[in-house]
Amino acid sequence: MLTLTIVALYLCLAGVGVYLIKQSFAKNHARYPPGPRGLPLVGNIQDIPHVKPWLTFAEWGKKYGDILHINVLGQHIFVLNSFNIAVEMLDKKSSIYSDRPFVPMSGELMGYGQTLPYLRYGERFRLFRKNCHRIFGSRAAVVVYHPIEETETRRFLKRALAKPDQLQAHIRHTAGAIILRICYGYEVKDDNDPLVDIAERALDQIARYGITGDFMVDFLPSLAKVPEWFPGAGFKRIARECRETLEEMAAAPYNFVKDQMAAGIALKSFSSDLLKDRTLTTEEDYVVKWSAQSLFSGGAETTVSANYSFFLAMTLSPDIQKKAQVEIDSVVGHDRLPSFADRTSLPYIEAICKEILRWNVVLPCTDHSVTEDDIHDGYNIPKGSLVIPNIWSMLNDPQKYANPSEFNPERFLAKDGKEPETDPRMVCFGFGRRHCPGLHLADASIWISTAMSLAVFDISKVVENGVEITPKVDFTSGLISHPKPFKCSIKARSEKAFALIQQDI
Template sequence: MSTLTVLTLQYLCLASAGVYLVKQIFTKKNPAPYPPGPRGLPLVGNLRDMPHVKPWLTFTEWGRKYGDISHISILGMHIVVLNSVKSAEEMLDKKSSIYSDRMVVPMSGELMGYSQTMGYLRYGERFRLFRKNCHHIFGNRAALVDYHPVEEMEAHRFLKRVLAKPDQLQAHIRHTASAIVLRLCYGYEVKEHDDPLVNIVKRALEQFCRYGPFGEFMVDFLPFLAKVPEWFPGAGFKRLARECREITEEAAATPYIFAKDQIAAGIAPKSFVSDLFKDRTLTAEEEYVVKWSAGSLFSGGSDTTVSANYSFFLAMTLFPDVQKKAQAEIDAVVGPNRLPSFADRAFLPYVEALTKEILRWNAVVPIVEHSVTEDNIHDGYYIPKGSLILPNIWFMLNDPQTYTNPSEFNPERFLAKDGNEPEADPRRACFGFGRRLCPGLHLADASIWICAAMSLAVFDVSKVVENGVEITPEIDPSSGSISHPKPFKCSIKARSEKAFALIQEDTVY
């Protein structure tokens, strides 16, 4: 047994015994029972029950066994899982004044530096300023109209990259997502190849997806370990966190400094940062809020749209009939002589439904985190102050009581047909709840739609044939804070000579 394992076990046993004894001596009787859940062990509680790989699947099983609200505790920490939109809305929307906090996450939040981003901010004045800034610039679809030309231009550039090197699809999607968010947030136009800011963001997002999920490190359950020096045996996580924090800080500071220099020189294009600096002299606190508001949109918006757009190409590879229906609609409405634009969106209901199904079919953020700021009795259950609240968004988007045959990819579920009402809009759940609803949801929704519409207009996507054998991609989304489809191969070709010419055009946006 390694020194690290021995030390971790010693810390765990000592801390668990301390927590258990304190609770036995000082804890008063609860005013109501906890929600039901798997039975825990003395001292450590449900430490062995907490899943680390695709936890939404385990949470789904708890939902089937215990109901919409289930509960576990680990070393005195209470965790409540919500398995329905109804329970999430009743708690996180209707009681948002007390259910909008975030737990302190020692590893990714405090040590890696993400506590400065909106996703990790405790509920309070600074959090409200972050959201106010984001809502002012990107708060609704109408506010995004000024940025539509940028999104259309970058989507067109994406088509050119894919046509030239279709085997690098995932890299093209990531490059385009970063280009859109960098341009909208900072007024920065990315280089076609090896852009330094795109590379910084890629590194930051990779480390977040790998090390960010709560519970990956013991320090999340035993916060006092954060005080252990790097040189101490078994404290390698401190060195890792320091290296990650340097990248986090660099990813927030570098584009922000670029935008400020452009503003000072009087040459800054319209962007999130330039709008917030307009006709104002900012205090140090206001500058901090602008810097990390932009960084939050940048980091959050880049990776989520990458996952959704990659899911789109996976779906088109697997479901050619859906692709043909969407292309037929675009051909009829837009015609062969131009690319689709946002002006066409209201006239392309099947493409709109297809975008919704992409968001439902592969939950980009399968689980989100809230925390409660005071004791609460909900639906007869006791929810203690400080409890971690985990809405299982994956199951909400795959609940058979909400969606007919949820494992089936079927955009028509969102269209009124034969007297039947459309099924529930997945955007009701997939962007979160309450006062922690994703502030960039309209930007993400627009980016996914324009990528899908333009790609369908000019490309045929199909399975790859290798050595005479057709390769069917596997549907296996990754675990982590942001879930991505498993890398896959597909064939992407221009639909026609006219489509080829449209992609190559130098269009002015």
């Protein structure tokens, strides 16, 4: 009996040994995915484009496959052009794929390493997420903020009708008003609000300077120690100015809500809910302050891009606009504006909102970093590698979306026995533990703006000197992608629509 036990033990140890040897062999012999061939020492540093890199990544994907590898000065970068691969890696193995890379320019020098999108994976990150989930974690949780979104959208209708040539500014103002009220209980002024101005300044800076790799310091972190006056160190001045703006953006509204609470007049908000009935430690105060700032900056910018895209799409798609208006008229009528209570009864409006999110991808690419060595599908993914899901490519995949460049809401409606195409909200808000925590709030803001605008506006091409001006479909390159400025005509659909717009709020 003892002999059998010893034999069994030896067999068990042998099996473990064989397993470990196989794992070691697999790790040592696993190859990198294919990708463009780089140069000695510097790798692919000359191959990575600075303008709309997601387009180049998508083209490389056609040649090299859904997961490809590039190397920049020894930094391994893996681009994922496939939704399924992104799910397999970033969702199912989120425990090791949820870090962010250290980014010397935007993360360290500009100060964005303090915000949730840049925060390294760890305890502070989990606290940020916990705060956000507590307030915005589900559609049901954001219902309490629906009246704010409806009120501010009605104010937007008035401004857009009065000055349609300032459409983008109106959209930005409205997004700022909604998120400031929700995050801090702050009600913006009609024009030139100081907090909206700070936000616009900060968001413009991160859009212009926040792309990883646009500055050499991202590849040579030692350059961060170069003094600002040194020749060629202009990036240090840019970073300092951006950091000052960011710190002001975080502190000003946070101090406002604290002052309001001390005076006993604070409105309900994300910050006041986290601050009330508590004495915070220095760390807790920091987490609340920067959690709120992260929601403020994220919510203020992403919905601007989506809502501006809506007006571009409607300018170019009169038939879609008319079909949407028929649905609203039949469900809502002409005597009131749509509200969130109508949402389940307006499937075509819902489809338009999905198509807005797919057609112009607000965040075309995001960055993940790996905290442990991994082997995925036979490929070696070393610890510290940068993993980039190409969200633009996934939402323009002709295998999933027929004629992806076409704006077509009907792709999301079951028709003639065909199943709807993949809901873009499964993709556009990110993956794993890095998905957007304010996605339900953003989704609601886009929906109410779309529904109310279609209820009262006729949106069309501008006519100048007898010539109809067709806007060009082109989107900016940057961390966040916006439609490039365009002209459109915005008019009230009828006298009843005009009266609804002008109603007192």
